[in-house]
Amino acid sequence: MGRILAIDYGRKRVGIAVTDSLQIAANGLTTVLANELFVFLTNYIAHEPVEKFVVGLPRQMNGTFSESMVYIEPFVKKLQEKFPTIELVYVDERFTSVLAHKTMLTAGLKKKDRQNKALVDKISATIILQTYLETIHNIE
Numbered sequence: 001m002g003r004i005l006a007i008d009y010g011r012k013r014v015g016i017a018v019t020d021s022l023q024i025a026a027n028g029l030t031t032v033l034a035n036e037l038f039v040f041l042t043n044y045i046a047h048e049p050v051e052k053f054v055v056g057l058p059r060q061m062n063g064t065f066s067e068s069m070v071y072i073e074p075f076v077k078k079l080q081e082k083f084p085t086i087e088l089v090y091v092d093e094r095f096t097s098v099l100a101h102k103t104m105l106t107a108g109l110k111k112k113d114r115q116n117k118a119l120v121d122k123i124s125a126t127i128i129l130q131t132y133l134e135t136i137h138n139i140e
Contacts, residue, residue, distance in 0.1 A: 002051030006129035015121030056093030
């Protein structure tokens, strides 16, 4: 069984989270610069089997897609072209940044650490992945 890898895609930075090999727990992996993402993914997949990509789907409060879809769609197309055998699913990411900040507050991180955008992106990817895992475990 391969891992599930979640991507919180941004134009500058990309938060990445991954499951354990049994696909039970979501763990923040790293944050990479957007222009280095495909090199990172290629190297990671060469060493760890990945069964599925979970990509955050940017929506507005009314359910429509946000302006971010303009750069998410080309990214997803390239991702599917580069890794055609890996399934891809979307997960609504509407509240992930807010939840990431609340998580950091609850964890007792200092203000300086809470302002670390790379950490926010990694936590957001973890929340996206955890949301997906909860969805599939409730279905199965």
